[in-house]
Amino acid sequence: MKHLPVEVFIQRRRALMASLPNKALLLVPSATLVTRSRDTEHPFRQDSDFWYLTGFNEPDALLVLMKGYSEGEQFLFNQPKDKLMETWTGIRLGQEAAVIQLGFDQAFMLTEIDQQLPKLLAEASEVWMPIEDQALYSRYLFWRQQVRARFKRVASLPARITDLSQQLGEMRLIKAPEEIELMKEAARISAEAHCRAMQVCRPNMYEYQLQAELEHEFRMQGASGPSYGSIVGSGDNACVLHYVENKDVMQAGDLVLIDAGAEYQGYAGDITRTFPVSGIFSLQQKQLYSLVLKANLLAISLTRPGATLDELHQAVVHCLVTGLVELGLLKGEVEALIEAESYKVFFMHGTSHWLGLDVHDVGLYRQDGKARPLEEGMVFTIEPGLYIAPDQQGIDPLWQGLGIRIEDDILVTATGCEVLTSGVPKTIEGIEGLMKGEDHAAAGV
Template sequence: MSIEAECRPRAIRLDEYRSRRRRLMDDVPADAAVLLPGASLVTRSRDSEFPFRQDSDFHYLTGFPEPDALLLLLPGRAEGECVLFCQDRDPAMETWTGQRLGAEGAVRVHGVDQAFENAERDARLVELLAGYATLYLPLGNSSALRLAERLRAELVDRPRQNAPTPLGFADVAPLLHEQRLIKSEGELALLRHAGEISAHAHRRAMRVSRPGLAEYQLQAELEHEFRWRGGSGPAYASIVAGGRNAGVLHYIDNRDPLRDGELVLIDAGAEFDLYAGDITRTFPVNGCFTSAQRALYEVVLTAQERAIDAVRPGATLAAIHRGVVSDLAAGLTALGVLAEDGEEAPEAIVARRFYPHATSHWLGLDVHDVGSYRRDGEPRTLRPGMVLTIEPGLYLPDNDDLPAAFRGIGIRIEDDVAVTPEGCEVLTRAVPKQVADIEALMDEK
């Protein structure tokens, strides 16, 4: 593990956080300020909380790891344009939950211009925001809106002479999320590492799989590997779906036994430094595909490989998805699942019955990452630095109108892909997906 530790990418540097904040301030009007709250602790039961995870937008701009923080960006302010409010230093609480950075530590460690502890927040916020005409904040965040409404009321009651007050609110999310959509080299390194950790976990699950294990036991193997290799845990609820459970797209019960002769679909990824990995593999519980499983699997694999080959600057996710649907339809027709001369187009049947989800989503600090999929009403074109998934699937129900050999089979194959100037880089290629490679890896056990 010492070699693994040495290979871990560095965290995002302070100058990159400063650059991100500068870009956001450059995108808002000169008389506008930005207010962004961090995440708070969430109660799990009574007086215990879920493990803390910082809000992704807040982390993107600050890297600050503590709960109940608040960021203000104040363009043109002479005393400093970036102001952070954070938890008070409290020796009694720190005995229980660990040392807090406090205002001095926030400036020293995280490179903000000025910081105050939360005990001073209410007294300082109105003064700091006086003179700004518009306040950009996440309008979908109810606590941020409540705070902004209170501040606006206080500014109206106590206006400065000849100074506008922030009576207007605007949504910061579209500006910030467009910025987050293009990943820096530092972010790509973190996503690459999250993908590597995730790949190790999927290989481990393949090696230990056998009939009689429970789905949750494979989940335990995956998530042990996430933590063992330095991840903070799963980036989302792990899906371990044996047999017909694979037809439930977001199946997370993970409690049924794994049966001989069936496939198991695993959709799971590690989080590393808040960046997500996201891999899906489908493989036989006993290590050997049946002829029907292999035939259906090859249809999905062909579609996935062709879709990855189509990822390049200028392509669109909509066109890639159409290609996947076409490939799946052709494959199912060749297998006799779809009729060649039916009244309904094969592609329409695939989208309606067997493949109800999109081929791709953005990936980054969130597993379903931010950024619009359309610009000016049209599918946006891919650019270098975008990171996305490619995840075609087929989910055949246990219906009498389907060939018996294919009934109740669910297959999905997913990789994480970064757009490069020349085409793309597959960040999760370390997990086998060719039938022979999967069977060879599983035979190692």
């Protein structure tokens, strides 16, 4: 298992502070445990910003940074060692080890926070924190009152809070080489799991059984699990974009759409493949599938620094609408159909989203009212789709209930892009070959 060295996290904290004025105070809270039922909790998932800056995977902690502060710049507040609690819920790092292993100047018990924070706040020039965190915000107001009560000679408290999420979003949007390594691993495991699903799929299996095959592969290969709720939708279910019930029997003759990805060291894989339950595409399925694949490949071919996600989306829309007209599924002039957004009954979602520690990752999509140009080190998805609802009016029934999406994870490189998810086939020959039992490399990606 690859682990990032502590220096990476220390350096990220320094880089974040470097862009801010002296005595800027930064607060980044960890995630907390969420009750699932009575006294059991949902599996813990660390807050992505907190993880990005600390590599610390415990709940109930707060990262505090203060640039140029006399007693250090990097502080952690975390749970104390507690032999009894640790017997039940696992080892806690504690304060001493947090300093050594996580590279903090000082670590305090979380219970000391109301004592320590007003001291820092009394000297702060600015405050940066995620402003939508209500619990943190109300704590912050309490600390301000404490400053007024305890440090009467403080000339002025920071007059406003700046949203740290956006600042961090811009940092996280450009992936460093060590992050790209982890994302490649998330993509590789995700691709292998999709291959496994294709290989074991048979008519009359349940959708949840394919989900189990995928998630088995995720865990077997060292991923922490799925990076979002796995979608396995066969037949009409493929037309429900966020179908996660995965409860139906898969029928011969139907397609199955799988949108699932592994989470590795916090980083998300995100792949969609659509393939025939019985291993052979029908004529209509082939025609519609080839169109979606064409759009997927077109968008990939256009990806390079300086291009924008809007341009890719427009190219995808133009490609899909042209194909839909050729197949007789839309009637009229291509440009007029695009203008009227008539295609949205068949393609109602975007083509791309950023990918990283969050599956729909952070970072602005637009700057100064314009789509931002792609830069080396950005990672995003390309996922065109076509969905013909089972009750779609005025359509030959042969087309009804077909849902197809083909999604890859794309890294922008200096000169173009790299498809991180090429380990799972997406051509018709490649998929049919793999499902027939051909070696997957020989089947052709």
